[in-house]
Amino acid sequence: MANTFSMLETYLETFQVKFGQKVDLKKQFDTDYDHKKISQEDGEALLQSGIQKLSEMQDKLYANGHHSVLIVFQAMDAAGKDGAIKHIMTGLNPQGVKVTSFKTPSIIELAHDYLWRHYIALPAAGEIGIFNRSHYENVLVTRVHPEYILAESLPGIRSLQDIDQKFWDKRFQQIKNFEQHLVDNGTIVLKFFLHVSKKEQKKRFLERIENKTKNWKFSTGDLTERKHWKEYRSAYEDMLENTSTDGAPWFVIPADDKWFTRLSITGIIYKEFEKIKLKYPVVSPEQKLELEKAKEQLLNEDE
Numbered sequence: 254m255a256n257t258f259s260m261l262e263t264y265l266e267t268f269q270v271k272f273g274q275k276v277d278l279k280k281q282f283d284t285d286y287d288h289k290k291i292s293q294e295d296g297e298a299l300l301q302s303g304i305q306k307l308s309e310m311q312d313k314l315y316a317n318g319h320h321s322v323l324i325v326f327q328a329m330d331a332a333g334k335d336g337a338i339k340h341i342m343t344g345l346n347p348q349g350v351k352v353t354s355f356k357t358p359s360i361i362e363l364a365h366d367y368l369w370r371h372y373i374a375l376p377a378a379g380e381i382g383i384f385n386r387s388h389y390e391n392v393l394v395t396r397v398h399p400e401y402i403l404a405e406s407l408p409g410i411r412s413l414q415d416i417d418q419k420f421w422d423k424r425f426q427q428i429k430n431f432e433q434h435l436v437d438n439g440t441i442v443l444k445f446f447l448h449v450s451k452k453e454q455k456k457r458f459l460e461r462i463e464n465k466t467k468n469w470k471f472s473t474g475d476l477t478e479r480k481h482w483k484e485y486r487s488a489y490e491d492m493l494e495n496t497s498t499d500g501a502p503w504f505v506i507p508a509d510d511k512w513f514t515r516l517s518i519t520g521i522i523y524k525e526f527e528k529i530k531l532k533y534p535v536v537s538p539e540q541k542l543e544l545e546k547a548k549e550q551l552l553n554e555d556e
Contacts (some may be wrong), residue, residue, distance in 0.1 A: 268495035268504045274348040276490045277488050278505070284450035285509035296516045297462055303519040304344040313531035314379055320529060321376040321440045324522070325387045329485060330475045331457040332508045334385055337447065340515050341522070342383070342528070350428040351376055354385040355478060363404055367391045368431055373444035373529055378439065388431070389444075397481050425495040432501040442501035442523055445518055446489065452484055 264286065291299070306452045314320060326334045344352055353374040362370045368388055376382030399416045409415060432442050456478075461471040478485070497503035504521055508514045536544065538553060 256439065258261065260526075265504075265517060265524065267470070268506055268517065268521070270503040270505060272497060272499050274494055274497070276494040278448065278486055278490055282448055282505040283507050284448050284453065286507040286513060288362055291516075293510075293512050296323075296512050300340070300512070300516045300519055303481075303516070304341065306487075306523055307519065307526070308344040308346070308460060308479065310380060310526045310531055311349055313379050313533055314381070315346075315349050316379075316533050317531055317536075318379045318553075319439055320531075321378050322381045322526075323376060323440050324381065325384045325389070325442070325444040326391070326447065327389050327444070327452060328487075328508065329449055330478060331454045331461070331483075332447035332449035333514055334447060336511060337387060337445075337515050337518055338383055341519050349379065350381045350383065352383045352385060355387060355390060360405075363406070367405060368427070372431075375435070375440070388428060389458065389496075392421060392428070392492050392496075393485065393488050396491075397478075397484045421491070422495070425492070428496055429498060429501075431499070432496075436500040438485060441525060441529065444497075444501060444503045445521075446493065446503060446505050447514060448486050448505050449508040451479075454479065454508045459467045 268282075276282075314322065326338065328334050338352060342352075351374070355370070358367075358370065369387040374382065374384070378516050399413055402420075403408060403413075410420075435442055458471060458475065459472070461467040493503050493505070504518075506514050506517050
């Protein structure tokens, strides 16, 4: 498997936002990676192989019990988050995977700090947690629509004029502190921004409107947010360059080709899993003796 994914390493390394890197999405990151040295047919076959390998690693993760994994997905509408989660995680044991989709905060959630609802959704040791949208909405949607911040009733924030760059810099630092705390306590944090083009988003919106089975996926609110495309791009750039760290890196994944998007995410997760060298627990001599006694007892049972 490692040899198979080696052909992807050239791509995957370019997708990671390095710590302290200035980000220009339009110039630095493609939405349709046109340097692929792998066909779609081979890529889809490789994806299935990768999913199987992730399943084996999940089993070791659960058995080991020292680490958890948090996978964060952020993207513009119609970039393919739901599909990526469905396809990549299809081979995993659902008992060890928890997917949380964060919507508009409720009254109860707004009565707590903005990280509260995310903290209580974190995966336990041995589990994989997936955030479909995440705590980063608090520096993305609120960045484009700062009036939402006023609903948080924060001390010292009485008007939009109080929400300046210092406010966002402080929030970036809070998020980095939050994630570093997770990393220090055994959580592997992987963050994926699915980078879709405006042209491809339009194509997918039209498909949702024209295909009756996909009508439910479309909302007129999506068009409203589309009008803020440049503002969102700017917010994402600021977020990426301020919150991608060595311990909790961001990966900007080309999202115009769904098969390549899914393959890239699978490859990155596999590579990061490999770094912690997951193994099944080794029993002690005393436990081994107990196992032998149990085996003997079972073999000598009356039928």
